[in-house]
Amino acid sequence: MGTNRPGWGLYDSAMADAMTTDHARQRVLDRVDELADTLTTASHRIHAEPELGFEEHAAHDLLTGILDDAGLDLVRSAYGLDTAFQASAGSQGPLVAVLCEYDALPGIGHACGHNIIATAGLGAGLAAAAVCEEMGGQIRILGTPAEEGGGGKVLMLERGAFDGVDAAMMVHPADADLRNITSLAVQQIRVVYTGRAAHAAAAPEFGRNALDAAVLGYVNVAALRQHISPEERIHGIFTEAGQRANIVPERAAASWYVRSPDRAGADELAQRVVACLEAGALASGCTMTHKLIQPSYNEVRDNQALLDAYVANSATLGRHVMPADDHQVVGSTDLGNVSYLVPSIHPMIKTAPTGTAIHTTEFAAAAVSPEADEALLDGARAMAMTVLDCWSGGGLLDAARDEFASSAGVREGDPSTT
Numbered sequence: 001m002g003t004n005r006p007g008w009g010l011y012d013s014a015m016a017d018a019m020t021t022d023h024a025r026q027r028v029l030d031r032v033d034e035l036a037d038t039l040t041t042a043s044h045r046i047h048a049e050p051e052l053g054f055e056e057h058a059a060h061d062l063l064t065g066i067l068d069d070a071g072l073d074l075v076r077s078a079y080g081l082d083t084a085f086q087a088s089a090g091s092q093g094p095l096v097a098v099l100c101e102y103d104a105l106p107g108i109g110h111a112c113g114h115n116i117i118a119t120a121g122l123g124a125g126l127a128a129a130a131v132c133e134e135m136g137g138q139i140r141i142l143g144t145p146a147e148e149g150g151g152g153k154v155l156m157l158e159r160g161a162f163d164g165v166d167a168a169m170m171v172h173p174a175d176a177d178l179r180n181i182t183s184l185a186v187q188q189i190r191v192v193y194t195g196r197a198a199h200a201a202a203a204p205e206f207g208r209n210a211l212d213a214a215v216l217g218y219v220n221v222a223a224l225r226q227h228i229s230p231e232e233r234i235h236g237i238f239t240e241a242g243q244r245a246n247i248v249p250e251r252a253a254a255s256w257y258v259r260s261p262d263r264a265g266a267d268e269l270a271q272r273v274v275a276c277l278e279a280g281a282l283a284s285g286c287t288m289t290h291k292l293i294q295p296s297y298n299e300v301r302d303n304q305a306l307l308d309a310y311v312a313n314s315a316t317l318g319r320h321v322m323p324a325d326d327h328q329v330v331g332s333t334d335l336g337n338v339s340y341l342v343p344s345i346h347p348m349i350k351t352a353p354t355g356t357a358i359h360t361t362e363f364a365a366a367a368v369s370p371e372a373d374e375a376l377l378d379g380a381r382a383m384a385m386t387v388l389d390c391w392s393g394g395g396l397l398d399a400a401r402d403e404f405a406s407s408a409g410v411r412e413g414d415p416s417t418t
Contacts, residue, residue, distance in 0.1 A: 020134065020135070021135075021388060021392045024131040024134060024135050024388055025385055025388055027127075027130055027131050028127040028128060028130065028131060028381070028384040028385060028388065029127075029381055029384075029385075031126065031127040031130045031384075032123050032124075032127050032377055032380045032381050032384065035123050035126060035127070035380075036377055038066060039119045039120075039122065039123045039376060039377065039380065040119070040373045040376065040377075042062055042063065042066065042118070042119050042122070043115045043116060043118070043119040043367075043368065043372070043373065043376055044115070044368050045058075045062060046058075046059045046062065046102055046110070046114075046115040046118055046119070047109070047110045047115040047364075047367055047368045050104030050105075050109035050110050051102075051103065051104055052103060052104060052105075052106060052148075053103040053145055053146025053147070053148055053149060053150035053152065054081070054082070054083060054103075054145050054146045054150055054152070055083070055103075056083040056102050056103050056145050056146075057082070057083060059083070059102035059103075059118065060076070060077075060082075060083040060084075060085060060102075060143060060145075063085065063100065063102070063118060063122055063143060064076050064085050064087075064143070066122065066126075067085070067087040067122070067126070067141065070126055070129070072087040072088060072089050072126075072129060072141070073087065073088045073089065074086070074087045075087075078142075078143070078156075078161070079155070079156045079159040079160070079161050080155075080159060081145055081152060081155060081156065083143070083145040083146075084142070084143050084144065084145055084152060084156060084161075085141075085142070085143035086140060086141070086142055086143070086161065087125065087140070087141040088138070088139065088140050088141070089128075089129035089132050089138070089139050090129070090132035090133060090137055090138030090139055091133065091138070092136060092138065093132075093135070093136040093137040093138055093391060094137050094138065094166045094167075094390055094391055094397055095137075095138040095139075095140060095164050095165050095166050096128070096137065096138070096139055096140070096165070096166060096167045096168070096169070096387045096390050096391070097139075097140045097141075097142055097161075097162065097165045097167070097168040097169070097342070098121045098124045098125040098128070098139065098140070098141050098142070098168075098169055098170065098383060098387070099117075099121055099142050099144050099153070099168060099169070099170040099335070099338075100117060100118040100119075100121035100122055100141065100142065100143045100144060100170070101114045101117040101118060101121075101144055101145075101147045101170070102114050102115065102117070102118040102143070102145070103145055103146050103147055103148050103150070103152075104148075105148055105359065108359065108360070108361055108364055109364050110364050110367050111358065111359050111360055111361065111363050111364035111367075112148065112172075112173075112358050112359055112363070113172070113173030113351055113352075113358070113363065113364075113366075113367040113372070114147070115367055115368070116171075116173045116349075116351055116367060116372055116375065116376045116379070117170060117171065117172060117173070118143075119376050119380075120170075120171050120349075120375075120376040120377075120379035120380045120383065121141065121170055121171075121380075121383070122141065122380075123376070123377065123379075123380030123381075123384070124169075124379070124380040124381075124383035124384040124387065125139055125140075125141035125384075126141075127380060127381070127384040128384045128387040128388065129141075131388070132391075135388060135391040135392070136391060137387070137388075137390065137391030139387065140165065142156065142161055144156060144334075147333060147334055149188065151294070151295035151296075151297065151334045151337075152334065153334040153335060153337060153338050154295035154297075154334050154337045155295065157337060157338055157341060162338060162341055162342050165342050166342075166343070166390065166397055166400075166401075167303070167306055167342065167343045167344070167390050167397065167400055168335075168338055168339075168342045168343070168344040168345075169306065169310070169344065169345045169346075169383055169386060169387075170335065170345075170346060170383075171346075171347055171348070171349045171379035171382070171383060172333075172346060172347070172348050172349070173348070173349060173350075173351035173352070173358075173363075173367065173372065173375065174329045174348035174349065174350060174351065174352070174358065175327075175329070175350060175351075175352045175353060175354050175355060175356045175357070175358075175363075176322060176327045176329075176348065176350050176354060177314065177319050177320060177321045177322060177347075177348065177349055177350045178321065178322055178323070178324050178326075178327060178329060178347065178348035179302070179307050179311060179321055179322070179323055179324055179347055179348075180300065180302045180307065180324050180345070180346055180347060180348070181300060181324070181329055181330070181331055181333065181346055181348055182324050182328045182329060182330045182331075183299045183300035183330075183331065183332060183333060183336055183346070184231070184232075184233065184259035184260060184261055184266070184299060184330065184331070184332050185259065185260055185261070185262055185263045185265065185266040185296070185297060185298050185299045185332065185336065186257055186258065186259045186266060186296060186297045186332035187257075187258045187259075187266045187267065187269075187270045187292060187293075187296045188255065188256065188257055188258075188292070188293035188296065189255070189256040189257075189258065189270060189273060189274065189277075189290055189291070189292055189293065190253070190254075190255055190256075190290065190291045190293055191214070191217070191253060191254045191255075191256065191277050191288060191289070191290045192240075192251065192252075192253045192288070192289050192290075193210040193211075193213040193214050193217075193251065193252045193253070193254075193280075193281055193286050193287070193288050194210060194250065194251055194286060194287045194288075194289075195207065195208035195209055195210035195212075195213065195248065195249065195250045195251070195252075195284070195285070195286040195287075196208040196248070196250055197247055197248055197249075197250035198247075198248040199246065199247065199248075200245065200246045200247060200248050201246060204248060207248030207250075208248070208250075208284065208285045208286050209248050209249055209284055209286070210242070210249045210250055210251050210252040210284075210286050211238075211241050211242050211249040211252045212280075212284040212286075213252065213280045213281040213283070213284040213286040213288065214238055214241070214252040214253070214254050214280065215280070216279070216280030216283050216284060217254070217276055217277035217278075217279065217280030217281065217288075218236065218238075218254070218280070219280075220276035220277070220279050220280055221234055221236065221256075221273055221276045221277070223276075224272060224273065224276050228269065229260075229261075229265075231260070231261045232258075232259060232260045232261070232265065232269055233257070233258075233259040233260075233330075234256065234257070234258055234259070234269070234273060235256070235257050236254050236255060236256035236257065237254065237255055238252065238253070238254050239253045239254060239255050240252050240253035254277075256273060256277075258270045258273050259332055261299060262298075262299050263296075263298050263299065266296070270292065274290055277290065278290075295334070295337065297332045297333060297334050297336050297337060298336035298337045298339070298340055299332075299336050300333060300335055300336045300339050300344070300346050301336070301339040301340065301344070301407055302339070302344070302345055302346060303339075303343040303344060303345055303400050303403055303404060304403060305343075305396060305399040305400040305403050306343055306344075306345045306386065306390075306396070306400050307345050307347065309386045309389045309390075309396055310345055310347055310382055310383070310386045311347075313381075313382045313385040313386055313389070314347075314378070314382045316385075317378050317381055317382060319349075319350075319378060319382075321347065329348055329358065331358070333346065342404075343400040343401065343403070343404040349375045349376075349378065349379045350371070350375060351366060351367060351369070351371055351372040351375040351376075352366035352367075352369070352371065352372070353366065353371075
């Protein structure tokens with residue numbers, strides 16, 4: 001009798017959808033609990049065997065082994081990259097990608113906590129996969145190598161890894177729970193100076209010192225730093241500086257990073273840096289060649305609708321996610337390029353004591369602490385619930401798409417955004 005009343009059918013349908021979503025949320029939380037030992041053990045194993053970009057064979061094999069055991073549709077060495085992978089579940093509905101990173105830094109290992117990124121993404125993807133058919137959604141877990149300068153995500157993007165993806169997400173460790181990283185676009189520059197060798201004592205007048213050229217270029221850049229915006233960054237190292245002190249160096253080389261709040265700014269600043277470096281070569285009578293290393297990284301365009309959902313889900317876990325203005329972590333990531341193509345988020349999750357900076361030995365040590373282990377599980381839970389929000393039909397994906405389409409210069413399907 002009651003179902004004949006106007007609107008009751010819609011009410012009953014909404015009730016059923018809410019009950020299905022609530023049931024699915026509990027299932028993904030339970031699934032992360034079931035996986036807790038597996039995820040934390042994997043995190044510690046990746047941390048104990050740090051591997052540089054495109055060399056992450058042990059991490060690749062470990063993570064894909066877990067995915068294979070879970071029965072997902074798995075592609076090892078995906079998209080022509082030995083240490084990339086893709087795992088999929090679900091046959092229809094919105095497609096959400098959860099991203100894993102697992103490369104380390106030279107000398108200081110997992111000082112960026114990519115062992116946590118890898119296992120939080122793995123846990124979120126596996127938990128969402130457990131309910132994807134019930135919720136009418138699809139999940140794609142992507143293993144993305146070489147974030148630390150190699151641009152694995154950019155290469156995978158160019159080769160189709162994000163085709164058809166409606167939303168992409170990952171979490172990054174930090175010393176606070178933050179909505180996002182304060183991201184900068186980055187352009188790497190490699191420079192080689194060529195001079196003329198000579199005996200530094202017997203005939204220095206015949207030499208043209210390539211190291212002098214590099215040093216003068218460095219000093220020029222130091223002067224340039226006085227006249228850039230407070231948000232911009234320039235930093236470099238000498239990678240070659242001669243062979244022996246009694247030989248005038250005929251070759252020197254340097255590596256530079258140029259960062260700016262957006263892609264256009266990074267491109268402009270890179271030109272100014274190159275001019276400074278060329279001036280050093282001219283002053284010392286040497287020649288210089290330079291190369292803009294690709295792929296370069298765009299700034300991250302965080303999707304606020306997706307972030308709002310992630311923050312709300314984190315709150316249910318007892319985490320207070322702060323705006324980045326309250327506590328900044330500044331850096332660059334190849335997720336920026338993905339965010340130009342797909343609605344994306346890159347929130348930060350607290351894994352270390354407040355004040356512990358990333359890319360330090362202290363942060364590396366904290367990446368396997370009890371706080372980090374709990375953070376990777378909470379990151380998996382919050383992302384898995386956010387995936388469900390994308391699938392639930394509550395309008396989140398529509399809001400994310402609308403925001404993405406109206407963001408500056410970005411349009412779905414516009415090849416200029418890649």
